[in-house]
Amino acid sequence: MPAPLPATAAFPLERHALGNGLLALFSPDRALPLVSLQVHFRVGSRNERPGITGLSHLLEHLMFNGAAKYGPKEFDRTLEREGGFSNASTSWDTTVYHEEFPPAALATAIDLEADRMRALAVAEASLRSEAAVVREERRVSVEDDPDGDLFERLYALAFDAHPYGWPVVGWMSDLLAIGVEDVRAYLRTFYAPNNALLVVAGDFEPEGAIALVRDAFGDIPPGPPPPPVRTEEPPQKGEKRLALSREAEVPAVAIAFHGARAGDGDDPFLLQAIGRILAGGESGRLVRRLVRREESALSIDFEAPWTVDPGLAVLLAKVRPDVDPSRVERSILEELERLGAEEVPLAEFERAKSALAATSLRGLRTVRGRGEEIGRAEVLLGDARLAFALPARFRALEPAAARALAARTFRASNRTVVTLLPSRP
């Protein structure tokens, strides 16, 4: 039996609630002179509707184009002048802004974030220019990227009703049509302090920081509670399939199943363990079988991202150029069925748990990583403290529960398959 896993090094975590609903989460660590400041808004493509798909992500871009105190081009200029860097990302459920900087720049970074939460400027010219930039982003990540295209098709096919079916980057036609009023309404609804978390991780002193945060954010008025997302994905009634023919170097097959929501107890953790057993490192069952023994696949990847509403668990196989993808698909389905039928041997299950514990520790190595894990734990798991408890959560999993979940999830009627077949002119 492998030795028990070590406890996670506990980074401190403080919670401060402001009167306007803004939640501040602090995790100081003075080991290195680095700080990450993040604002996590509880808004993503999940909160959009047809006609404004991609708006969450487009707004993420606009947030860098000027507010009341810091005008156009001033955000990055001001931060870079103090040695800082900023970027942001949008997902199905959240939009996260982050700055990484030396400790002396904390007050500036807080001021910059408060300014754009309070008074973002949304002008027609900057919207048009930024929408053009996003269309280039879409081209590079979807139109000209076989994997991006494949995933967009897969999600669109798997979801009949829920907003996870449209791409976070948005449909091209919506990116051409979204107007200033759409942006302003969205901003009013979702970019209020009561819909946000502010996270600071790294080398800073919490008393000073909370004073700065209260000063900068304290008088931003709260907004009305954002409207709930009502649509639930109805249970899938049968297998769905698509053969996608496009420019690509190698064939691929993606198989998706409707899975769990992040808040569903052990299920999201068990899905990660199942993914590790199938496709983890070089020892995953499918890696050994398809990449190594049969030499039919180039790579096998598994993902089941944690989401507010039930998301997808996806297996992606990149297939060797001379192999029929349906052969790879059959092998994958056999292994999935086996997981539902037979319990994973304990030693194999323990290996997967070790790997996942180590992976979750690696997520905490950087100030940015810690900030993101804290925000993710709060938004998706409902408790920021779980950011530091993930190794223990993985450690506690049992193979019997993994078998039961596999049997429940990997059913033919719950399956969506997209095959990519390279076309060559």
Add this chain to the structure above:
Amino acid sequence: MIAPASVPPLLRDLRREVLPSGLLLLAREDRRLPLVFLGIGLRRGAVEDPVGKEGALRLLLSLLKKGAGERDAEGIAADLESLGAALLERTTSEHALLGLEVLAERFEEALSLLADLVLRPTLSPTEVEKERRRLAAELRREEEDARLAASRKFERALFLTHPYGRTAAGTSEGVGACRREDLLALRSLFAPGNALLVLLGDLDERRLAAARETFGGWRDAVLPERDLPRPEPDGRRVVLSHRPGATQAQLRLGRISIARTHPAYFPLLVANTVLGGGFSSLLVDAVRVNRGLTYGISSRLDARRFGGAIAIETFTKNASVAETVEAACGELARLRSGFLPPGAVERAKRYLAGQWPFSVETAPALASALVSAEAVGIGAEGLASFVPSVHAVSEQGVRRALPLLPDPEDLLVFAEGEGKDIAPALERFGRLERFESSVREP
């Protein structure tokens, strides 16, 4: 220990010792998380790949885990998983690194595994064949990434016959041509005098002693010093690599540049940051913010041991290729002629100095930087003085370095995209060469 007060904390407590075998040991303790990194770096990289066999060193690194000591490939895979290991296999033109980041309590097992991989690889003919086929196919898959493919081809087109023109990641033809004998010959790079043992993370004296003991007996032939000629710049060239059906063109505009140890390295680095570093550079302003032509544009100074390159990297829809190249060249020409916006030098310096610690925040990143610093000839001391050296750059120094930026008239203009859509735009910049016929064997 290297420890002047100006040295960043990450490197202040770096331990440096040369073991009797000649192996350089670099270690830093950081016990905040129960993780430890162990790696063996090499001061030579893919420039050692035999001609026509690009990717040989990458293939060798990848094969180490396919059998070593008493372990077979599946045994090693299971061991890695139970150690919680993240495996790092890195091959660049001038260095290579094999590393494991594992759960700290498994340190001893990880050390023994690393020693097997490095000192006792099997390289069985069956595994060589299997891995050669896999990597050749993997390289075809990597071609799907337009940005990666364009950057690799641009380097080939830029360095031409110089060994820096060899694609460190390999090509599917190059890997296809590798034989087991080539790999056995490359194994000579794994000599203690050419290697570094890097240990970072949850360490203590006992673990360090175990590492010294494990690698203390490593004896291999001494490698002769390696000297490469300086790469020499060409004049203006325009090269097109055809990518059927692409809706965007990947653009690389660059020229041969200085070595890492050149006295003008830091002033030129600051000048290059004004041009294309961060989100408030001249290029981002002109091409992304003002014109909405691209999602991203940057300029990179890639300074190696014997010379390097400066390259502007961007992409745009097919219809805006000419406008994007013109806008980028316009900014380059303007800066080169002496236009420095007020405050830009100071901002670039602070940005470089402020962001540097983030680039080495994780153990694998710090290990890569340490190995690279050794390979390029600056050592850990050179890495430690990065921030003070940036602060010491003056605006005058930057002005003197501006002529070292590429002259837009002398650039290699490289584009990867749908030929029929972008060739007419490219022809405006010079006689168009096709990538396939423009490269020679490096």
